[in-house]
Amino acid sequence: MSRRTHGGPARTGRSRATAALLATLTCGAALVSCSTNSGGDSGAASVAPRATPPDTSRFSGTPPSALASAASSIIGSARASASAAASSLSAAASEFEASVSADTARASAQAQAELKKVQGPGNARSDVAMTGMPRAKTGGLLAVLVNITNNTDRTASYAVQIDFKNADGKVVETRFVGAENLKPGQRAQPVAISRQPTQPQLTPVLAKAQRY
Template identity: 55%
Template sequence: MNPTTARAGRAASAAAAVVVTALGAVGLVSCDTGNDDTGGTAVSERPTAPDTAGFSGELPSSVASSGAAAVESARASASSAAASASAREAERKASIGAEVERTRKEAEDELEDVKAPGNALNEVAMTGKPRADTGGVLTVVLNITNKTDEEASYAVQVDFLDPSGKVVETQFTGVEDLGPGERQQPLVISRQPSEPVLTPRLTKAQRY
């Protein structure tokens, strides 16, 4: 055999072996993708950093508008609730005032033809509230107790006297449908100035 031809054949065989070896290595790498703990270190892709060039640091206008609208709605709701509470309180006070006036007028009418002291003076006691607790207003607490065996209503007259003993103010109050042994404590409030100091007097008490 020609030596030159032999050397060319050996070179071709060696080149083919190198190619086969390389292809085998590639096959091994591509097949080793399972969860084989005996394999080499897994290769993962590096995360891509966000593009901050378009960040302005401010909320989008649509989000900002929605937030402002929500805040304004909450303020409006709070304002409406406060107004409703104020209206209810005003109604409550008006209702109490109307009831006090009705009771006062009924007691005054009941006592119109009654001579002092009436038939129930021993069922009514009178005490004063400290002026420090009433803002300086003269206020009397009546303790009306039904000492009978039947339900009864009471009308009471309280006079306020000045230092000379002159009656300068008269107030009426009462309670209705008081059961046997029951007690109520209505208030009688003077509308006179704090000076001169007045003295309250239990003038009439009528059970009816």
């Protein structure tokens, strides 16, 4: 007669549970072993941080780049400098013209009145020469230094007409200068200033010179 073993199913269940537990422990040991560093330290398994994407729903527009901001700053600075330079040049031109006009206004009016009586180029063109003045000294204005020399043997006065012509030879502006009571050999140097814009460029021409 065969003997029946008591507790067979229960013993079999415990064996299976033990095997499953051993398998789990083995796999866990393997995972920990792979996660440790090469130095053999038994530290915790390393976990790589995961980047958090930006919340684009909070964006209200495209922020200006650093390059755009720098370019805007440079342009603004250049405009301010150009404006300041233009204002300074205009002030210099006004100052130069005022200083000249104060000395020559009456002589200019006298010269213009005298030349109304003259037909042709006048009798004193050989006594008059012109020299262009650097714009750096005139505030950017076109100005001519008119050299009047009394080459006669007696005291005389002079009236001079300067025409400013464009590239086509057309007279755009006329200025009058004069010198009174010059002794023999004496020289006067009035200035004729054009009030026209710097462009197009004009050329000063001696139109008339009269000794009286």
